[in-house]
Amino acid sequence: MSAKAEGFLPLRGVRVLDLGKVLAGPTCSQCLADLGADVIKVEPTGTGDDTRGWPPFAGDGRDGAIFLSVNRNKRSVAVDLKTPEGREIVGRLLDTADIFLESYREGTIDRLGFGYEQVRARRPGIIYVSISGYGRTGPLSDLPGYDMMLQAASGIMGITGEKGGMPVRSPFSPLDQTTGLWAVIGILAALRERDRTGEGRFLEVSLFDTAMAFLAYSAQTWWLTGEPPRKAGSGHESLCPYQAFQAADDYIMLGVGSDRLWQRLCAAAGLDAHADDPRYRTNADRVRNFEATVALVGDRLRRKTVAEWVAILTAAGVPNAPINPVETVLAFPHVADRGIVQPYQHPRYGALNSISIPLRTDGQDRRVRMPPPMLGEHTQDVLLEAGFTSEQIDDWVERRVVAVGKQVPAGSGPPGSVEQG
Amino acid sequence: MAANPGVSASMMPLDDIVVLDLTKMMAGPICTQYLADLGAEVIKVEDTGIGDDMRNMPPFVGDDGAMFVAVNRNKRSIALDLKTPEGQAAVRALARRADVLVESYATGVTDRLGIPPGLLRAEDPRLIYCSISGFGRTGPLAKRPAYELILQAFTGIMSVTGEADGPPLRIAFSPLDQTTGIHAATGILAAIRRRDRTGEGAYVEASLLDTATAFLAWHAQSWWETGELPRRMGSAHGSLCPYQAFRVADGYILIAVGSDRLWGALCDALGMPGMRDDPRFRTNADRVRHFAETVALVQQAVVRHPLAHWLALFEAAGIPAAPVNTIDRLLSEPQLEQSGMIMHYQHLGGAMRAIAYPVAIDGLPRAVRRPPPLHGEHTDEILAEAGYTADDIAWLRGAGIAGRRGRP
Numbered sequence: 001m002s003a004k005a006e007g008f009l010p011l012r013g014v015r016v017l018d019l020g021k022v023l024a025g026p027t028c029s030q031c032l033a034d035l036g037a038d039v040i041k042v043e044p045t046g047t048g049d050d051t052r053g054w055p056p057f058a059g060d061g062r063d064g065a066i067f068l069s070v071n072r073n074k075r076s077v078a079v080d081l082k083t084p085e086g087r088e089i090v091g092r093l094l095d096t097a098d099i100f101l102e103s104y105r106e107g108t109i110d111r112l113g114f115g116y117e118q119v120r121a122r123r124p125g126i127i128y129v130s131i132s133g134y135g136r137t138g139p140l141s142d143l144p145g146y147d148m149m150l151q152a153a154s155g156i157m158g159i160t161g162e163k164g165g166m167p168v169r170s171p172f173s174p175l176d177q178t179t180g181l182w183a184v185i186g187i188l189a190a191l192r193e194r195d196r197t198g199e200g201r202f203l204e205v206s207l208f209d210t211a212m213a214f215l216a217y218s219a220q221t222w223w224l225t226g227e228p229p230r231k232a233g234s235g236h237e238s239l240c241p242y243q244a245f246q247a248a249d250d251y252i253m254l255g256v257g258s259d260r261l262w263q264r265l266c267a268a269a270g271l272d273a274h275a276d277d278p279r280y281r282t283n284a285d286r287v288r289n290f291e292a293t294v295a296l297v298g299d300r301l302r303r304k305t306v307a308e309w310v311a312i313l314t315a316a317g318v319p320n321a322p323i324n325p326v327e328t329v330l331a332f333p334h335v336a337d338r339g340i341v342q343p344y345q346h347p348r349y350g351a352l353n354s355i356s357i358p359l360r361t362d363g364q365d366r367r368v369r370m371p372p373p374m375l376g377e378h379t380q381d382v383l384l385e386a387g388f389t390s391e392q393i394d395d396w397v398e399r400r401v402v403a404v405g406k407q408v409p410a411g412s413g414p415p416g417s418v419e420q421g
Numbered sequence: 422m423a424a425n426p427g428v429s430a431s432m433m434p435l436d437d438i439v440v441l442d443l444t445k446m447m448a449g450p451i452c453t454q455y456l457a458d459l460g461a462e463v464i465k466v467e468d469t470g471i472g473d474d475m476r477n478m479p480p481f482v483g484d485d486g487a488m489f490v491a492v493n494r495n496k497r498s499i500a501l502d503l504k505t506p507e508g509q510a511a512v513r514a515l516a517r518r519a520d521v522l523v524e525s526y527a528t529g530v531t532d533r534l535g536i537p538p539g540l541l542r543a544e545d546p547r548l549i550y551c552s553i554s555g556f557g558r559t560g561p562l563a564k565r566p567a568y569e570l571i572l573q574a575f576t577g578i579m580s581v582t583g584e585a586d587g588p589p590l591r592i593a594f595s596p597l598d599q600t601t602g603i604h605a606a607t608g609i610l611a612a613i614r615r616r617d618r619t620g621e622g623a624y625v626e627a628s629l630l631d632t633a634t635a636f637l638a639w640h641a642q643s644w645w646e647t648g649e650l651p652r653r654m655g656s657a658h659g660s661l662c663p664y665q666a667f668r669v670a671d672g673y674i675l676i677a678v679g680s681d682r683l684w685g686a687l688c689d690a691l692g693m694p695g696m697r698d699d700p701r702f703r704t705n706a707d708r709v710r711h712f713a714e715t716v717a718l719v720q721q722a723v724v725r726h727p728l729a730h731w732l733a734l735f736e737a738a739g740i741p742a743a744p745v746n747t748i749d750r751l752l753s754e755p756q757l758e759q760s761g762m763i764m765h766y767q768h769l770g771g772a773m774r775a776i777a778y779p780v781a782i783d784g785l786p787r788a789v790r791r792p793p794p795l796h797g798e799h800t801d802e803i804l805a806e807a808g809y810t811a812d813d814i815a816w817l818r819g820a821g822i823a824g825r826r827g828r829p
Contacts, residue, residue, distance in 0.1 A: 010618075050679070065660070068646075069642040138755070140756045141756075144677075146679055148665070149741045150743075151675075152745045153744070155746045158745055159748065160593050166666060167675065167745045168582065168584065169656040169657070171654065179779075186780035186782065189459050195614075201782055201783055202784070203780055208762075209781070210779050214595075217491040217492065219774075220490055223774050224481075233588065233590060234589050234590055238480075242570055253579075255569075255571045257446070283477060319570075321574040322575070323589050324577050324580060326640050327650055329575070329576050329637075333561055354638070355635050358632045359608035360626040360627075361625050
């Protein structure tokens with residue numbers, strides 16, 4: 001067995017029944033799939049996961065960029081859960097599942113017959129993961145969970161932006177994505193426990209809890225000082241100088257996170273006379289004299305261009321960065337060298353790229369085993385595996401209980417690209 | 422485990438795992454704190470000077486900064502001078518007892534300390550060795566010094582954050598540091614699973630660069646598919662509309678219309694039923710195409726009434742909306758006490774609060790087993806566990822190689 005060639009797949013043999021949609025659930029199940037799990041994505045017949053319809057689109061416009069970015073290495077089964085047959089299909093798939101993942105609005109999953117107790121009765125030892133906006137209990141549990149709503153409601157937006165400015169959204173849905181990661185951590189922990197005891201678990205993650213965890217140190221500051229943290233533009237309330245400065249031509253970020261780096265900055269920027277000034281010597285001094293420190297450093301940095309400062313500060317070992325646009329970053333040789341971008345062939349859209357799971361194990365390359373599935377692409381395969389007959393499946397296709405994706409002509413993708421890994 | 426019997430029913434699947442924690446600041450300590458929350462025994466190695474830099478960042482609890490206190494519960498602290506041969510010998514002795522080693526030094530430092538992954542893994546093939554870094558341990562940028570802020574700028578996250586014409590904004594909750602810690606924890610958990618089955622250890626790498634790039638996965642996908650650069654949109658979203666902040670009579674409200682059903686509900690609530698079937702606005706794709714018009718119509722409608730009016734109306738209609746909260750208001754939400762996300766514990770003789778591990782398991786309570794350690798608080802007991810005699814320990818302390826006891 002060439003484990004090296006296969007990559008790091010410690011979840012091989014683990015089956016995930018994935019009833020999540022949009023971003024948090026799919027981020028979780030894509031991580032599990034990247035680690036080797038067999039993920040069966042159950043989608044509604046018709047348009048499937050909402051994000052398939054969100055622009056911009058690849059190729060013929062069937063699947064949006066967000067969908068493509070979080071659904072690799074999964075198989076898609078399109079089933080109408082409003083029909084009794086559709087629910088029986090999911091029940092049957094449950095019989096071989098290790099993990100059940102759902103992210104419906106409060107109450108919906110119970111109505112469908114797949115609440116935790118119902119699922120556990122049919123499949124003891126299941127690890128059941130419920131992803132929601134505010135958790136499944138408590139006074140706010142009925143509220144819908146959208147990333148941006150939670151950014152506002154949780155106070156994250158209250159500390160992001162310029163003083164007095166408009167509310168600013170962190171534009172990469174950190175709560176959705178990181179809630180998916182918390183689900184992964186809970187699942188991996190519960191799998192180890194199940195390996196030892198045979199017992200399953202009911203795991204709850206929510207955007208709200210994730211936001212709280214992100215705000216843990218801001219909360220600690222509030223509890224200690226009674227002063228709510230405020231919007232600070234690019235600055236940091238506990239570190240100085242640690243923000244954007246205007247150089248001669250554009251902005252540059254400067255990150256002085258220790259007193260050693262302060263000494264280096266002073267040497268590199270011609271501020272030697274101030275290195276040991278008692279107003280600036282330690283970080284606590286500089287935070288106390290925030291405005292004066294920023295003025296002192298700002299006056300220096302204005303005198304040269306970003307490129308000049310990047311060269312000077314990098315040589316001196318002082319953390320700094322220009323504000324790069326996304327496409328510049330993607331083109332960095334470092335990104336290619338680290339295997340962060342995975343190119344692959346999609347049977348419908350041709351050559352596509354994907355961003356790797358951000359952990360590398362044993363220095364191995366990370367690869368796309370299966371492209372993001374077309375809606376219902378694997379309905380037939382998965383139902384046959386589950387013991388249903390071709391006749392049954394044909395009947396259900398006819399009655400729209402299930403939908404099957406277009407078969408991709410053989411040879412149109414790379415070998416093995418649409419089969420199960 | 423015995424420290425707090427109240428948590429014995431919680432999920433502690435790592436209660437047989439010893440983690441040697443050679444990290445400081447945010448990303449590494451977040452990773453090891455969550456491993457500790459799951460039951461691992463975490464030994465935090467600090468220098469004999471001021472220790473973890475975050476002990477030194479205001480505001481303070483006793484001698485320790487709030488950020489330090491927030492991410493170092495359930496760990497023990499040993500303070501060693503790793504510039505001395507004896508200190509290095511001690512850390513190697515601790516590494517030999519560990520199942521997991523997590524380090525976040527600058528690239529190259531583990532070689533100087535005599536604990537590079539290649540050597541330690543050759544000595545103990547079961548060891549799971551995790552490196553957390555800014556740019557990764559290999560590649561042209563591996564040696565660049567890195568902080569959260571630097572990576573927010575460098576990776577393009579800042580290029581998509583903020584108002585279209587505004588200055589660069591920092592996302593204030595350090596998402597890259599914190600999420601890199603989370604990714605490292607997932608990698609370690611996955612590696613523990615493989616080790617349980619095969620006996621094989623692993624070298625796990627997480628970095629702020631990889632985390633940032635992963636956060637930007639769909640922005641990258643959009644760029645690859647369309648060749649159009651994502652731009653700053655304030656609070657708005659490039660693929661959904663209307664999904665942003667609007668000005669109301671007395672402030673701002675966030676409205677998130679994530680489906681065409683919600684669009685219909687919003688049109689009714691705003692008293693503009695004609696809009697729902699207008700071909701310019703019918704589907705999300707239509708509204709994204711007519712972005713400015715959609716936003717202008719909603720804006721005109723909502724500015725006429727105050728926040729409270731709209732929140733009540735939208736809640737009744739099932740339309741996702743929110744005020745822009747501040748953290749103090751958030752922390753007073755009963756939801757948080759009820760869900761157990763705020764934990765209470767005693768530290769330095771006073772009542773303290775902490776934010777819990779954000780995964781609820783079988784609805785079990787989460788609790789602080791150990792307060793964040795004082796600097797070098799556990800130096801003696803950890804050295805004794807590693808086989809040092811009382812005389813050795815006294816000598817190491819006398820020579821300043823092993824650290825001070827805690828400073829109350």
